[in-house]
Amino acid sequence: MVRGLAAEVPWPPSVDDFFLPPIAGPDNWFTKFTLFVWVAVAITIIFFLVAYRNPKLVPTKSQWIAESAYGFVRDGIAKDIIGAEGIKFAPYLASLFLFIAFNNLWGIIPGVQLSPNTHIAFPAFLAIISYVLFIWVGVKRFGFAKYIKNQLIPPGAPAWLLPLVIPLEFASTFLFRPLTLALRLFANMFAGHVILLVFTLGGFVLLGSDNFALAGISIVSWAIAIVMTIFELLVALLQAYVFVLLTSVYVQTSIAEEH
Amino acid sequence: MTDDQSPRRDSARGADQAYTALGYLISGMLIWGFVGWLVDRWLDLGGIATAIGVVMGVALGVYLVVKRLGA
Amino acid sequence: MPNNLAAVVLAAEGEHNPVVPIWQEIVIGLIAFGVLCFILMKFVFPRMEQTFQARVDAIEGGIKRAEAAQAEAGQLLEQYKQQLAEARTEAARIRDEARADAAGIREEAATRAREESDRIITAGREALAGERASIVRELRSELGALSVELASRIVGEALADEARRRGTVERFLDELGDAPTATGSKR
Numbered sequence: 001m002v003r004g005l006a007a008e009v010p011w012p013p014s015v016d017d018f019f020l021p022p023i024a025g026p027d028n029w030f031t032k033f034t035l036f037v038w039v040a041v042a043i044t045i046i047f048f049l050v051a052y053r054n055p056k057l058v059p060t061k062s063q064w065i066a067e068s069a070y071g072f073v074r075d076g077i078a079k080d081i082i083g084a085e086g087i088k089f090a091p092y093l094a095s096l097f098l099f100i101a102f103n104n105l106w107g108i109i110p111g112v113q114l115s116p117n118t119h120i121a122f123p124a125f126l127a128i129i130s131y132v133l134f135i136w137v138g139v140k141r142f143g144f145a146k147y148i149k150n151q152l153i154p155p156g157a158p159a160w161l162l163p164l165v166i167p168l169e170f171a172s173t174f175l176f177r178p179l180t181l182a183l184r185l186f187a188n189m190f191a192g193h194v195i196l197l198v199f200t201l202g203g204f205v206l207l208g209s210d211n212f213a214l215a216g217i218s219i220v221s222w223a224i225a226i227v228m229t230i231f232e233l234l235v236a237l238l239q240a241y242v243f244v245l246l247t248s249v250y251v252q253t254s255i256a257e258e259h
Numbered sequence: 260m261t262d263d264q265s266p267r268r269d270s271a272r273g274a275d276q277a278y279t280a281l282g283y284l285i286s287g288m289l290i291w292g293f294v295g296w297l298v299d300r301w302l303d304l305g306g307i308a309t310a311i312g313v314v315m316g317v318a319l320g321v322y323l324v325v326k327r328l329g330a
Numbered sequence: 331m332p333n334n335l336a337a338v339v340l341a342a343e344g345e346h347n348p349v350v351p352i353w354q355e356i357v358i359g360l361i362a363f364g365v366l367c368f369i370l371m372k373f374v375f376p377r378m379e380q381t382f383q384a385r386v387d388a389i390e391g392g393i394k395r396a397e398a399a400q401a402e403a404g405q406l407l408e409q410y411k412q413q414l415a416e417a418r419t420e421a422a423r424i425r426d427e428a429r430a431d432a433a434g435i436r437e438e439a440a441t442r443a444r445e446e447s448d449r450i451i452t453a454g455r456e457a458l459a460g461e462r463a464s465i466v467r468e469l470r471s472e473l474g475a476l477s478v479e480l481a482s483r484i485v486g487e488a489l490a491d492e493a494r495r496r497g498t499v500e501r502f503l504d505e506l507g508d509a510p511t512a513t514g515s516k517r
Contacts, residue, residue, distance in 0.1 A: 081275055168286055172286030172287075249279065
């Protein structure tokens with residue numbers, strides 16, 4: 001029985017574990033991933049609408065939670081990084097934070113343990129939106145030519161250094177920013193899922209082994225899986241924070257006056 | 260909610276500067292390392308140009324970090 | 331050709347490159363994220379900003395109300411002080427006036443009394459003088475009448491006792507003659 005279960009466990013974990021067959025319909029329109037995204041969005045929207053249907057000056061518990069989530073992004077990120085101007089970006093940044101955080105949390109929900117952000121598609125389009133946002137904000141503020149000059153030419157750099165510096169500035173601002181933004185989130189979620197798979201499935205594999213001592217170690221393996229789940233909770237929230245933080249930093253550097 | 264002096268300010272500032280600095284260093288390494296690697300391939304120098312490129316990239320990255328983040 | 335394409339697609343699906351995005355997921359993700367952003371940014375976060383602002387207003391409003399009350403109290407105090415000062419000066423003025431009035435009244439009464447006494451004295455003197463004059467006048471006319479009476483009596487009656495009569499007349503005349511000269515010299 002146990003051996004049969006172990007034989008069914010796909011081992012070692014592979015990339016294919018991340019690609020589940022569609023639930024219904026053609027292609028990839030309705031998969032577990034898109035379902036998770038929809039559920040995460042629905043939960044977020046319902047929670048906020050319910051918590052804020054009747055706001056009071058002295059908040060109720062749920063209203064306080066909703067306000068804290070928004071206030072955290074508004075004051076802790078937008079206002080901190082961008083300054084007083086940042087408050088007008090706060091609603092978007094808060095939406096971004098909630099979207100990433102709730103989707104990341106699928107990675108540790110028992111029975112699911114697979115975040116939609118383990119598919120590069122989701123981090124990628126979020127990174128593209130941030131990319132378009134910070135360029136658009138800068139161009140709107142300074143005009144295209146001045147914005148590009150601000151971004152590519154560090155103030156006070158000697159002329160002979162410019163040919164060396166400009167490609168570096170260009171690459172770091174316009175190539176690596178969106179790439180790292182998307183890849184950081186994707187890789188963290190992907191790695192988190194792999195770690196959980198390794199320790200969870202590894203426990204089954206150990207349990208199914210002929211060696212009695214090895215079978216006992218499966219308990220340890222599962223314990224580690226539980227600890228890693230808690231760790232993944234931190235990672236899920238931290239990565240949402242980092243994504244929003246970096247988006248704010250990029251917006252801030254776009255609209256910063258050169259001094 | 261209206262005060263501008265948030266106690267979190269320093270940590271957020273620190274985090275964003277750290278990411279910017281890291282970004283410049285890695286970008287410098289990758290970009291000029293890549294150019295060096297291309298030169299290697301072209302002239303068949305056996306890795307010397309790549310090494311020079313990486314070192315130069317890091318140096319430029321440090322320069323930009325100081326320039327952009329320094330006081 | 332279609333077969334070829336299907337084979338390629340199948341091969342790609344078999345490989346499952348994790349760094350190649352599934353475009354359907356991008357579309358779904360964009361729509362879902364768009365819905366989330368739209369609802370939160372339209373219906374939730376603006377109301378949160380309103381609530382934050384209302385809280386700030388409530389605090390600042392409280393301070394403002396306290397300041398207003400304090401200002402009003404200060405104004406009232408000022409007003410009362412002013413009124414008190416006015417009342418004091420009014421009282422002082424009234425007192426001064428009263429004092430002045432009293433002095434005036436006394437003065438007036440004294441003047442009037444003096445005038446009255448003068449008038450009475452003058453009137454007394456005049457009355458006395460008049461009376462004296464009329465008495466003198468009366469005495470003069472009476473003296474005449476008496477003289478006439480006396481003369482007639484003297485003439486009418488016999489000179490019975492000439493000596494006695496003479497003596498009488500002389501004594502009478504002496505008396506008469508003394509009286510007017512005495513009073514006249516006295517004046």
